[in-house]
Amino acid sequence: MAFISSGYNPDKPMENRITDIGPQKFDLFYPPVIAKNKGKWLYHEIIKPGVLVHVADSGDECYTVRVGGARLMSVTHIREICEIADKHCGGHLRFTTRNNIEFMVDDKAKVEPLIKDLESRKFDGGSFKFPIGGTGAGVTN
Numbered sequence: 001m002a003f004i005s006s007g008y009n010p011d012k013p014m015e016n017r018i019t020d021i022g023p024q025k026f027d028l029f030y031p032p033v034i035a036k037n038k039g040k041w042l043y044h045e046i047i048k049p050g051v052l053v054h055v056a057d058s059g060d061e062c063y064t065v066r067v068g069g070a071r072l073m074s075v076t077h078i079r080e081i082c083e084i085a086d087k088h089c090g091g092h093l094r095f096t097t098r099n100n101i102e103f104m105v106d107d108k109a110k111v112e113p114l115i116k117d118l119e120s121r122k123f124d125g126g127s128f129k130f131p132i133g134g135t136g137a138g139v140t141n
Contacts, residue, residue, distance in 0.1 A: 029092075030092075031062070031089070031090060031092040031104050031106070032090075032106070033056075033060050033061075033062045033104075033106040034062060034104070036056075036058070036060065037056035037057070037058060037060050037062075040056050040057045040058065041054055041055070041056050041057075042055050042056060042057055043055055046135050046136045047063075049132070049133045049134075049135055049136060050065060050066045050067065050132035050133040050134055050135055051063065051064070051065050051066075051111065051115070051132070051135075052064045052066070052135060053108075060106070061106070061107075061108070062104055062105075062106055063104070063105050063106070063107075063108060063110070063111045064102050064103070064104050065102070065103045065104075065105075065111065065114055065115060065118065065132060066096070066100050066101070066102050066132070066133070066134045066135055067100065067101050067102075067103070067118060067130040067131060067132050067133075067134075068100055068101075068130070068131045068133065068134060069095065069099045069100050069101045070099060071099050077129070080121070080129070081093065081101060084103065084114075084117060084118065084130075085103060087117070088103060088105060088110060088113065088114040088117065089103050089104055089105055089110075089114070092104055098134075100134050101130070103118075115132060118130040118132060119132070
């Protein structure tokens with residue numbers, strides 16, 4: 001009788017079912033410009049190494065800044081990546097199949113502040129934490 005009091009209907013066992021088995025559907029986490037234009041992209045261009053623009057049928061643009069990542073990352077490093085995404089990209093980012101990180105913004109005016117922020121972050125030894133590149137005729141991760 002506990003199931004009946006909780007709203008469980010034995011005639012329709014899948015009705016209002018909530019489960020935590022497996023990950024949520026990936027397209028719930030798309031940036032708004034990507035969700036709006038999924039499958040409707042006309043072309044993309046490499047503006048400069050590591051910076052791309054994708055243009056949709058609707059005229060919407062999505063700018064991507066690709067930075068080098070590592071196969072193994074510390075929690076501190078991942079938190080810093082998430083902080084950058086929250087600050088500049090509405091919390092959205094993407095990991096490529098080769099463990100690079102892509103920060104996506106929907107406005108050209110947001111690209112330069114993002115690049116300046118990424119270039120300002122260095123390890124104690126002086127090397128860039130987030131080296132921009134990996135597109136076109138450039139060295140990838």
